[in-house]
Amino acid sequence: MKHLGIAFLLAALSACTAIDPVDAPTRIKAIEAVLPPSKSFGAARPTPPVRSNENIAADFLSLHFALESGAKLPVFTRFEGPVTVRLTGMPPASMQSDLSRLLTRLQREAGIDIRQIPEGQANITIQAVSQKQIHRILPQAACFVVPNSSSLEEYRRDRRKSKSNWTELRSRERIGIFIPYDASPQEIRDCLHEELAQALGPLNDLYRLPDSVFNDDNFHTVLTGFDMLILRAAYAPELQSGMTQEQVAALLPGVLTRLNPRGDRIAAQPVSETPRAWINAVQRALGSGAGSARRINAANEAARIGQQQGWTDQRRAYPHYLLGRMGQFDDPEAAQQQYALALKYLDATPGTEVQRAHITAQTAAFALAQGHGADALPALNDAINVMTRAENAALLATLLLLKSEALRQAGQIEQARTVRLDSIGWARYGFGSDLVVRSVTQDIAQSAATNTGG
Template sequence: MRHWLFAAGLFLSACGGMPEAEVAMERPHWLVIDPLPQMKVFSDSAATRPQRPNAEIARDFLELTFQMESGRRLERFSRFEGPITVSMTGPVPATAEADLARLLTRLRHEARIDIHETEGPAAVSIEFVERRRMQALVPTAACFVVPRVTSFETYRRVRREAQVDWATLQEREQVAIFIPADTSPQEVRDCLHEELAQAIGPLNDLYRLSDSVFNDDNFHTVLTGFDMLILRATYAPELRSGMTRAEVAAVLPKLLARINPKGGRATAPAPEDPTPRPWIEAIEEALGPTGSDRRRHAAAVRALGIARAEGWQDARMGFSLFGFGRLGVADEMDLSVAAFIEAVRIYLTLPGGEIHTAHIDMQMAALALSSGQAPEAILLCNRAIPVASRAENAALLATLLMIRSEALRLSGHAAEARASRLDSLAWARYGFGDEAEVRSRMSEIAALTPSRPSLALAVTDNGDSG
């Protein structure tokens, strides 16, 4: 299940002094009114293989596979046996077909799974539903996956019955994924990656994983090399549906040595490293979509305190620091910057941590821009832009490009500013969706610039703003 967390979005309001964006088409108060260029999309790519020892990967596989996000244990291993078919129904967004095709190609090539799209009934049914209908049943979910149903209407009727209890599965035969039809192309793509991975593979998320979409921090938005390895192991011939945790643990060392020889030979999985429920509750309250600023800040302080008490130096500590910095920027600038810097230090030591540092660079660049430090903002953006591109995060990429554009404009580099601005708008169409949302998000960034007037500005033909 993909949750709504502030870490997944690009909210800059905590940087201070930013007006609330007006998104009504009838009376726009946008600072960005340029004609929108054609949407940019990502081309074919493959993730790098994980750079971690197989003993750790074995431990992660067991925790991802034999436990649910709620902490509930699963007694049996389950997967699809045989070829997997996938279909899409409902008001399918225009970009979904291409994004699903790319994903299925990666699953076939990288995870070695026999999976194909089909028309009509399929083992995995992806239904697009209005967001309001989805959130009426599951308010905190951006999208979700359910066993033994084929439609949203069926799920609505049986959602409290044992039929949709993952713990009762011995083998997967029918799964449905529900995704909002009225959301951005990137959110659709992200849901396809995470929910299809859980539909055919592990059901759990682990906050300590820095190189995986199986983590509710939502920093990674497409399946990583680690994720593909986990899915490849899930469908390895050494495993079969119905196996117990002990049976799977016994074969994992040889299995992983075969499919991931660079990870070394492990005699047994690494020791478990559970995340205490109070920390999970605190971080989700801090970065969730509800609650007052005061309560969220208190929750962030609580999460950071637990992380320090646990002695973590992994993604959980990094995320705790990120949350503290993110929620304390307006009132505690020095403490927030220090938290961001410490988080970067941790993330740079972790596999896959580059995208986390890019998010922090974006926050720091926004702070630099708002205080008129254009060279610093440009430096931070230039460092983060290639990372966001490799991670296929169009929303982050668009935000960085717009901050860079504003900083270049402040520095007197009009032509470069215009080019960065147009790139930003093209990626924003994929990352944020419809025109109102694109202009609203980009105007929030433009409003950070100290010299910006309150009236809407457009880029003129000579590349200058006027």
């Protein structure tokens, strides 16, 4: 989606920005001056979970008693007592503001006694480092969390020791989180949400969860109502570090009845585990080489496994979404068929509004290419509302640019311009101001060269 969004941004700025072809530094400053400022989200409006407490209890146990690798965790662990957080390294301004906002949410929604301290030893240390430093240790990681380390240097030195092994943990006292300072504001914020939540609670990800950041499909970017309920339950007074899975399971029904009484009135659905073969196929489908035969074969394999499992939830939809993304440039018509298949299952699964909004961005782009912008407006408006609530600025910017083009095709030129400008502020947060400015500078330079015959 990032490349699609930037492409639309270039068109948008070409239409609303006039800069003389002067030297590069002056041009960049001039563009900065006319660009709308980076936007930020207001008060969080998470959607409450729409599943039964019986299902949520099963999810809680799966999240807390296993790692993503499948390794089992022998006991439940959490912080006992107030939790302190310290931000170190080279954090940009947006990182501090997003951390403050997240800590407020954790206090209010999860009931966790957590606060930031300016110095000294904290329970959780968040170190802002470069992407290059992270990739030297974990080449595929955007950010990561580890036990019993407070700096990247300490973790690099002790990563082979038992203190750095989650399966050896019996209580949580000191956790390190490493996040790149040289990513976009949204990428930094997304890392804060996922890694701080894992530092406090679940260490596993489950593809079966439609409404959670604890899912490797990456549709959700900030902690959801479900996630906050899981964290609130983890810090319930009935539980404590060192409990076995059986002990926690015996107490969870009472905890969830107290915290989420509406969940007792919702019928439980059969819990279906996700086979490792499906997970492996999806991970291969997400690999490098867009549209490669290996990725397409892997997505088709995941679709076959989902059919064999008898799934009708978002896991059945996900491979079709991936196939649509991989084929949308080579065979747009076939890609639309894959998106339609994905929507068939998503429409029947509660809590999948965010996934459907992602597909709207793809189907609306296809409609615009066919000149059917006016027809795409209702779906775009719905998706924009969903992404505003989900706080995904990158996709929100793209959806707004699609809406701008749809309005232009419908003859609503002034409204199209207003929406286009609105999208740029969200793009600066979602994609990063530097990327937006560089893209616009390059586009204007190319336009100037074309107009002067260069």
